[in-house]
Amino acid sequence: DTEVTQTPKHLVMGMTNKKSLKCEQHMGHRAMYWYKQKAKKPPELMFVYSYEKLSINESVPSRFSPECPNSSLLNLHLHALQPEDSALYLCASRPQVQGAYSGSPLHFGNGTRLTVT
């Protein structure tokens, strides 16, 4: 069982579609993450939200648009994606503490497997 819930588990979309990935956690974690993982590669950081504010954007193309509507929810809006964007999209959270380093590990959801046709 995972305490971070991602929906949907699988998504197939065309290049002209608009879709959203959703992530929810109720552990009181105030740092939330989106990672992208291609086959046989490690997770690659996309975005980090800290206290519902975007704190890191790893130069992700604008066709990916993150949103953090409240402390429990994290969305990733998708528009005009390319076939090479097909990947496993992982949401993660962890406690946010004051100071430069948290020292807390990431808790991952099961991921959304996205296929762009």
Next chain:
Amino acid sequence: RKEVEQDPGPFNVPEGATVAFNCTYSNSASQSFFWYRQDCRKEPKLLMSVYSSGNEDGRFTAQLNRASQYISLLIRDSKLSDSATYLCVREAAGNKLTFGGGTRVLVKP
């Protein structure tokens, strides 16, 4: 040089044997490190956090060597279920957590 580097393997390990592998990092300001395991088509799962003094959890031992900028993971008495990809993660300032490329371990009967 990549921020976090690992030997991709695979490490072919006889069941019951010991295997160890390292993860090197380039930023000496890195403070926290973690080991995750990932099974095929699954999400990464936390194996253990890595403390400066080293730590052990059952058959798994993690060490941090700040002088040489690497962390290590040792698995004793390997089980078939230990077959997985092991990912090291480095925490940098500002909530940034970066993964190494992963080390694949195959435990064989």
